[in-house]
Amino acid sequence: xxxxRDAQPRRSPLWIEFFIERAIQAxxxxxxxxxxxxFLFLIKEGTPTFLKIPLTSLLGARWYPxxxxxxxxxLILGSLIITIxxxxxxxxxxxxxxxxxxEIAPSWVRDVLKPFVEVLAGIPSVxxxxxxxxxxxxxxxxxxxxxxxxxxxxxxxxxxxxxLPTVVSVAEDVLDAVPKTYRDxxxxxxxxxxxxxxxIVLPAGRSGVLMALMLGVGRAxxxxxxVMMVTGNAARIPLGLRDFFMPVRTMTATIAAEMGEVAxxxxxxxxxxAVGLTLFVITFAVNMAAASVVFRQVKRxxxxxx
Amino acid sequence: xxLALAGCGTQSTQSTTGDxxxxxxxxxxxxxxxxxxxxxxxxxxxxPDVRIAVTGGGSGTGIAxxxxxxxxxxxxxxxxxxxxxxxxxxxxxxxxxxIIARDAIAVIVHLDNPxxxxxxxxxxxxxxxxxxxxxxxxxEDRPIVLLSRETNSGTHVYFLEEVIRLGEKDNxxxxxxxxxxxxxxxxxxxxxxxxxxxxxxDGLGYVTPxxxxxxxxxxxxxxxxxxxxxxxxxxxxxxxxDLYIYTAGEPQGQVKAYLEWILSPAAQQIVLxxxxxPVKTEGETP
Numbered sequence: 001x002x003x004x005r006d007a008q009p010r011r012s013p014l015w016i017e018f019f020i021e022r023a024i025q026a027x028x029x030x031x032x033x034x035x036x037x038x039f040l041f042l043i044k045e046g047t048p049t050f051l052k053i054p055l056t057s058l059l060g061a062r063w064y065p066x067x068x069x070x071x072x073x074x075l076i077l078g079s080l081i082i083t084i085x086x087x088x089x090x091x092x093x094x095x096x097x098x099x100x101x102x103e104i105a106p107s108w109v110r111d112v113l114k115p116f117v118e119v120l121a122g123i124p125s126v127x128x129x130x131x132x133x134x135x136x137x138x139x140x141x142x143x144x145x146x147x148x149x150x151x152x153x154x155x156x157x158x159x160x161x162x163x164l165p166t167v168v169s170v171a172e173d174v175l176d177a178v179p180k181t182y183r184d185x186x187x188x189x190x191x192x193x194x195x196x197x198x199x200i201v202l203p204a205g206r207s208g209v210l211m212a213l214m215l216g217v218g219r220a221x222x223x224x225x226x227v228m229m230v231t232g233n234a235a236r237i238p239l240g241l242r243d244f245f246m247p248v249r250t251m252t253a254t255i256a257a258e259m260g261e262v263a264x265x266x267x268x269x270x271x272x273x274a275v276g277l278t279l280f281v282i283t284f285a286v287n288m289a290a291a292s293v294v295f296r297q298v299k300r301x302x303x304x305x306x
Numbered sequence: 307x308x309l310a311l312a313g314c315g316t317q318s319t320q321s322t323t324g325d326x327x328x329x330x331x332x333x334x335x336x337x338x339x340x341x342x343x344x345x346x347x348x349x350x351x352x353x354p355d356v357r358i359a360v361t362g363g364g365s366g367t368g369i370a371x372x373x374x375x376x377x378x379x380x381x382x383x384x385x386x387x388x389x390x391x392x393x394x395x396x397x398x399x400x401x402x403x404x405i406i407a408r409d410a411i412a413v414i415v416h417l418d419n420p421x422x423x424x425x426x427x428x429x430x431x432x433x434x435x436x437x438x439x440x441x442x443x444x445x446e447d448r449p450i451v452l453l454s455r456e457t458n459s460g461t462h463v464y465f466l467e468e469v470i471r472l473g474e475k476d477n478x479x480x481x482x483x484x485x486x487x488x489x490x491x492x493x494x495x496x497x498x499x500x501x502x503x504x505x506x507x508d509g510l511g512y513v514t515p516x517x518x519x520x521x522x523x524x525x526x527x528x529x530x531x532x533x534x535x536x537x538x539x540x541x542x543x544x545x546x547x548d549l550y551i552y553t554a555g556e557p558q559g560q561v562k563a564y565l566e567w568i569l570s571p572a573a574q575q576i577v578l579x580x581x582x583x584p585v586k587t588e589g590e591t592p
Contacts, residue, residue, distance in 0.1 A: 064480060066457045074483075133493070138500045147449040147503045150486055229493065232486035233456075247486050257456045257489055263366075 042280055045273035052267045058274075063235035063249065065258065065268045074235040075275060078152070078248035079221060079282075081238045082231065085156035086163055086220040091213050093160070094167030098212075101168070102175040103197050114172075121165030129229030132158040137230060144245060150232035152248040158226045163216035170215055174208025175201055207293050214290035218283055221252075228253035251275045328560045329357040334368020334381030337460060337509060338549055341407060342381055344576050345568060352567075356560055365460050372552055373397055378561050380552040383409065383460040399554040406568050408583040410510040410533040411465060411545040413520040414494075416502040421445040423521040423530035426544055430470050432505060435482030440503075452485040453494050453506035464547055465507055507545075510538075511581025538583040546583065 049058070053070050060071030101113050136157060137149030144153075178201050186196040202209070232247025235254075255272050262269045332342055339362035346358035368380035373394045386401055394401045413429060415421060421443055424432075431437045433452055440448045455462045471477035488494050494506040498517045510533050513519055521530035524544045537543035557565050567573055574584035 062480075062483065064457070066463065067480065069480075133496055137497075141501060148451040148486065148497065148501055150497065228489055233488065234484055234486050236483045247484070249487070257487070258458055262458070 039280065042273055042277045045270060046277040047270075047274075049267070049270040049274040052270060058271075061237055063254070065262075065271065068267070070267070070271050071235075072271075072275065072278070074237045075249055075251045075254050076278065077238055078231075078235075079250040079252070079279070081152055081244065081248060082155050082159060082227065082250055083217055083221040085152065085244070086159035087213060087217050089156060089160035090163040090167050090216050090220075094164050094212065094216065095171055095209060097164070097168045098171035098175055099197060099202075102172050103201065104193075117165050117168050120161075121169070123162075125162065125223060125225040126229075128158050128162060129226040132226060132230035146245045148232065148247065150230055150247055151245050152231060152238060152243065153245050155227050155231035155248070155250075156244075158230055159220045159223055162223060162226065163219045166219050167212045167216040170212035171205075171209050174205040174212065177208070178204045207296055211290045211293050214286055214293070218286050218290070221286070222279070222283055224252040224256045228256055233257065251279050255279075327355050327357050329359060330379065330561055330564060331359050331371075331377040332379040332381065332551075333361045333363060333371050333377045334379075335365040335383040335460060335549070336362045337383040337409065338381040338407075340511075341549075341577060341580050341582060344580060345573055348573070348576060349564060349567060353560075353563075356564070358564070364458070369401075369552060372401065372554055375554070378553065379565075382550045382552060383547065384464065385550065386552060394554070401552045401554065402556055404551045404553065404565055404568075405548045405585055406551050406565075407549045407574075407577045407585060408538055409547055409549050410538045410543055410583055411461065411469075411507050411547070412510050412513050412533045413522060413545070414498050414506050414508065414513060414517045415520060416498060416500075416504060417516065417518050418502050419445060419518060421520065423523065425523050425526045426469060426472060427526065429522065430472055430479065433465075433470050433481055433485065434479045435484060446502075448503050450505055451497075451501060451503040452482055453497055453504055454481060454485050454487055455491070455494070455508070456487050456489055461507070461509060465545075468547075469507075469545055509581070510583070513581070535578060535583045539585075548585075549582070 057068075057070050058072050060069060061073055062069040062071045063074050097113075097117070101110055101117075105113065132154055133150075137151075137154050139149070140146070140151070140154055140157075141149030182200050182204060183196050186200045191199065227250050231250065231253065233249045233253055234247035235249040236243070236246065238244065238246070238248050255275055258268070259272055262272060332346065339360065342360045346360050350356060350358060365380075365382040365384050368377065369382055369386055369390050371377040372380035373390065375397065380401075386403065391401055413424065419440070421440060424443060428437065428443050432443070432450055433454075435452075437443060438450055440446050440450055454465070457463075466481065467473065470481065471479050486497070488497070491508050491512045494508055495512065495514065495517065498504050498506045510519075513533075519533055521532045522544055523530040529542075531537040531542040531544075533543050533545070538546045551565065551568070553561065553565070556562075569585065577584045
């Protein structure tokens with residue numbers, strides 16, 4: 001210890017080090033504590049739902065809380081159809097963009113594209129909602145000849161747009177991390193550029209691409225403002241392909257729209273917390289899945305090195 | 307969601323006439339909040355000694371605040387409920403109702419929609435999902451897209467009770483599940499302006515010239531009336547409601563003076579300018 005201090009005479013005194021270390025530690029732990037507290041709070045406020053409201057009502061097909069209809073099915077299915085749709089749209093687009101940026105584009109194009117993708121991530125959701133409501137919804141209504149443009153499909157497009165920057169940047173980082181020697185080996189074997197991308201780079205970064213998708217999904221399922229503005233918020237159960245072009249109501253939009261005037265402690269209040277709990281569990285599961293994928297990737301990397 | 311105007315005093319309730327100014331606390335319905343703000347602004351130029359703090363939050367919020375004694379005036383777009391009156395009595399006062407303006411709920415459609423008039427029963431059938439095509443009410447062969455405010459809106463509840471259920475107490479008809487619930491009046495406006503399939507409803511104050519109001523009749527065979535200040539005051543237009551201010555007991559002092567001014571022609575002119583319907587005060591011609 002003393003030797004180290006002699007070697008670095010300008011090092012700050014030990015007690016400052018002590019406090020800095022503790023502060024960093026506290027910051028790290030506080031994140032965990034906050035998550036646990038939020039979870040406990042949701043459980044505390046959400047569980048009375050299951051005592052006050054019969055399960056048959058909660059599993060019903062109608063959500064109309066001011067007349068005591070608390071069917072959660074339309075909301076859960078609404079959130080799912082929007083999220084899955086957004087993932088399906090944003091993954092191929094995002095991956096293609098990432099491949100273009102990382103593998104194909106000349107470096108000056110890359111230098112222009114990357115910051116633009118990041119700016120895309122910074123657009124506030126309410127602005128995207130406005131554009132969706134004023135520009136996309138009327139276009140979609142006319143183009144597809146459907147009764148209204150405020151549909152699940154419009155929501156999916158807007159959410160895919162919002163999830164795109166996340167998918168692109170993560171996937172691009174992953175592709176970038178694939179060692180150059182892999183590509184060189186492929187090219188040396190006489191593979192074309194496309195074969196290198198498709199047969200070597202993508203498989204090597206497979207788990208990272210999956211993580212990009214999961215992060216995009218996490219972004220999409222929790223999005224509120226945009227969805228509330230463009231999906232029409234009709235609490236109907238989406239089942240067929242046709243329902244994709246009809247309005248839906250998501251869990252997030254329901255909480256945002258109804259929490260404002262609900263009487264504290266009423267069944268409606270507790271149900272909204274139960275909806276929040278459901279949402280929390282889903283996002284948590286998605287994040288855990290993403291984390292386990294990253295963990296697997298690290299292990300694989302270690303195997304390769306050994 | 308609360309706008310405060312010139313609220314220099316925070317807690318002071320009526321009769322706190324210090325050496326400076328009296329502050330009147332005014333809270334409640336979001337429907338009325340713009341009107342209340344306009345009144346407060348005007349009144350404060352006339353009576354510089356009076357400060358009026360206006361906040362929104364909803365009819366229920368305002369009445370709850372009145373019961374708890376934190377405001378002098380509660381704005382409400384609905385009548386006080388029996389349990390709220392009881393809670394007020396338990397706190398030692400009788401809430402007093404003042405009708406301060408009227409609000410017509412207009413049924414709005416796209417400008418190109420050829421449908422000009424509907425009966426209440428037809429509007430009810432459209433919103434409960436029994437009528438799903440404009441052809442059935444004399445329009446083009448188009449699907450009907452139902453637009454409504456969210457369930458926390460007083461206007462939504464009024465429309466459910468008085469239009470969809472036709473004011474019948476034991477009628478349990480609900481909004482069709484296909485009804486789009488939009489979070490704002492603006493959301494309804496945007497959709498009605500651009501979508502010829504759409505039908506919506508909103509306070510007359512939110513209707514702009516680029517959408518069309520439908521004339522309504524109470525029953526088929528009776529005349530149809532468009533929503534205007536005149537048809538509302540004569541009771542001919544059927545979808546209209548009173549807007550209220552509640553006070554804790556009979557108003558006194560500055561609060562009384564303010565309420566009297568609100569019913570004066572000058573203040574009722576502001577009502578008209580904001581798209582609401584003035585109340586007919588006694589001795590005035592409408």
